[in-house]
Amino acid sequence: MAFACCTALASQCPGLAVALPDSLAYNKTELSYWSLQEATLRPSCIVTPQTSHEAASVIRVLTSSNACEDADFAIKGRTHAPAAGFANIDNGVTIDVTGMSSVKTNEDHSVASVGAGASWLDAYAYLDPLGKSVAGGRNGAVGVGGLTLGGGISYFSPRVGFTCDTVVNFEVILATGELVNANASHHADLFRALKGGTNNFGLVTRFDLATVDISKILGGSLANDISHRGAVFKAFADIASAKNYDVRASIVTGLLYNSTSKGWAVSSTPVYTLPELRPKIYEPLFAIPNISDKLEITHLHVLANETATPPLNWQFWTGTYSVSANLLDRMFDAINTTLYTFNPPEGIVWDIAFEPLPTVFTAPGAGKNSLGTSPDDGNQMIMLLSALWPDSGSNAKVHAKAAEVVESVNKVAREMGMLREFVYTNYADWSQRPLESNGGENVRFLRETARKYDPDGVFQRKMPGGFKLER
Ligand SMILES: Cc1cc2nc3c(=O)[nH]c(=O)nc-3n(C[C@H](O)[C@H](O)[C@H](O)COP(=O)(O)OP(=O)(O)OC[C@H]3O[C@@H](n4cnc5c(N)ncnc54)[C@H](O)[C@@H]3O)c2cc1C
Structure with missing residues (x-):
């Protein structure tokens, strides 16, 4: 138990906000977690330093005070990593860095x-x-x-x-x-x-x-009937594999499956970082009949101000692949076969999104960051598989099913010689090894x-x- 450590932090860091279980501040922070898996962990206290120096004192006490010898800690930002324990901790100290937001x-x-x-x-x-x-x-x-x-x-x-x-x-x-x-x-x-x-x-x-x-940018979404998915995959693949990728363009194409209605949807969010409503690069996508077009020229802070989701269990998984419309078609079939009959109590929604990782994107950081990506890998695409479901009793089953889905997709890609090594950390499940994926x-x-x-x-x-x- 880390209560003694919480007392030491309060006494050795004068002025530090230390929230104890069931206080208003503690409950508010717990409710701010994006995933239920994180929100249900119970730290012994949550400390919120307001300055770098205050945060340094917290780390010093945690690493040098006898009272903190057995107390583990977590660092919490804006809580969007869904896996339990990434930014919160049972019976430890959670350091909430949101006090430093200038x-x-x-x-x-x-x-x-x-x-x-x-x-x-x-x-x-x-x-x-x-x-x-x-x-x-x-x-x-x-x-x-x-x-x-x-x-x-x-x-x-x-x-x-x-x-x-x-x-x-x-x-x-x-x-x-x-x-x-x-x-x-x-x-x-x-x-x-x-x-x-x-x-x-x-x-x-x-x-x-x-x-x-x-200045202003193009943003919003474009939805197509699932029967047009082949054309959407082809348009996405043409955009993502372009030899001269337009650096203003950034697109996510996603498949949504609801286990209760057993219905699929396909949509894209094509963004262009200039105020152009119909950029040439997206012409193949615009040519497909759509069921909704919510594209508009807007400010980034307006586009980014998305409606918050209600508290749910969440999981992220990822993989990286060569770009191919044929691969996307076969992935869809594999996912549909694996997911179709899986329906936990209160249902589950799966969102399988693909986004380009072109060489222009990997070039600036090659050899300078620690991601291990390089333009030598060619144009690739990243998959983010998200699952969201209300019933916490189904967590283990959902995890096993998601692993099965990812393996079914990777198997198809492997057979086609299109499975790539990169596992993007910010989209990875806790059981994946993103840091190890970057090369020895x-x-x-x-x-x-x-x-x-x-x-x-x-x-x-x-x-x-x-x-x-x-x-
Ligand atoms: C709705 C949604 C949209 C997303 N959109 C994108 C996107 O557009 N692009 C993209 O790349 N990713 C995106 N992601 C993934 C996102 O990058 C990761 O989930 C990221 O970890 C969230 O960071 P956070 O600070 O909000 O989360 P937290 O859960 O608070 O922190 C995540 C991890 O970072 C550590 N950490 C946070 N702050 C610090 C710090 N100051 N010092 C040391 N460690 C720290 C924490 O300990 C924790 O392990 C999205 C995720 C969601 C849920």
Whole structure:
């Protein structure tokens, strides 16, 4: 039990907000978790530092006080990693970084300094009126911290790479409680490791991100009858495999299956980061008869302000593949066969989304981040399989079914020689091994860097949540 540690934190960090079970602040934070699996964990206390220095004191007490010897901890951002224990902990200390959410820019607005606990909407709402943006998450409620440390796919990624590739400086607290800056000239190894290496190195308090220019953009959705899926797959594959990929374009094409109605739907969210309603690259998609067209020219902070979902159980799984309409057709058949009769109490919704990973996207970070992706891999596509269901009693069965679906899809891709190695961290299930998917050299570098900056393995063992380098 970590209650003694909570008492030590309250007494040794004067002014620190320490919320105990069943207090208003504690219950509010618990309710803010995006997935039920996370919301149902019960930390002994939740601490909310308001500054980097306060957060450094918290880490110092956690790693040096006798009262905290047996207390493990978790770091919580904006809670969008669904797996239990990634950003919350039973009987430990949860550090909520959302108290550090300020957004500022330098004089010429070329760099935005964003507090680790900010949401992407916080950043977009501040930057849009300046004609600037950052390459962050598409749903504004997602956290700057988790998304950036796991890579980050943005509407701007075809132009500037993963979100982490746009970081010019991380302010980070090491296991000793020391606050350091990691950038190209200071702690350059840590700088690279943090670009995809997740929470294995420290608690990041601030991200300095290179900005991009923005005015209004094209966004929204386009839905087609499921009978047109072949044409939609072909349009998606043509866009994603284009030799001269249009760097303004970023599209997600998704299949939705509801186990109660046993109905499928197919839709796409084509975005263009210029105010053009009918960009040429999307012509093949526009040519398919649609049942709904909600595309519009809008501001990013409006597009990113999505309606929140009610509390549900969630699971993410992922895989990366060569781009092919034929593969997508065969994947659909495999998924349909595996899922069709699975219907847990109160039902389940499956969302299987595909997005391009073109060479223009992987080029900026090749050899500079710790994701291990390279333009040499050619144009690829990433699958995000999400499942959402209300009945927590079905969690184990859903997990087994999702694993079966992913294996059925991977089997088809393997047979066609189209299964690729990359497992994108931010979309991975806890049972997948994204950090290991990046190639032996890469994971060796991550492990060495973690041992250098955290020789006692605090962020490996005392903070067990997330994808760990040492297991
Ligand atoms: C609705 C939705 C939309 C999404 N859209 C996108 C998208 O457009 N692009 C994309 O790439 N991904 C997207 N994702 C995936 C998302 O990037 C991951 O779920 C990410 O982990 C969420 O980060 P968070 O801070 O909100 O979550 P949290 O659950 O709070 O944190 C996730 C992990 O990061 C660690 N962490 C958070 N902050 C810090 C910090 N300051 N220092 C150290 N460790 C930290 C936590 O310990 C935890 O392990 C989306 C997810 C959802 C649910």
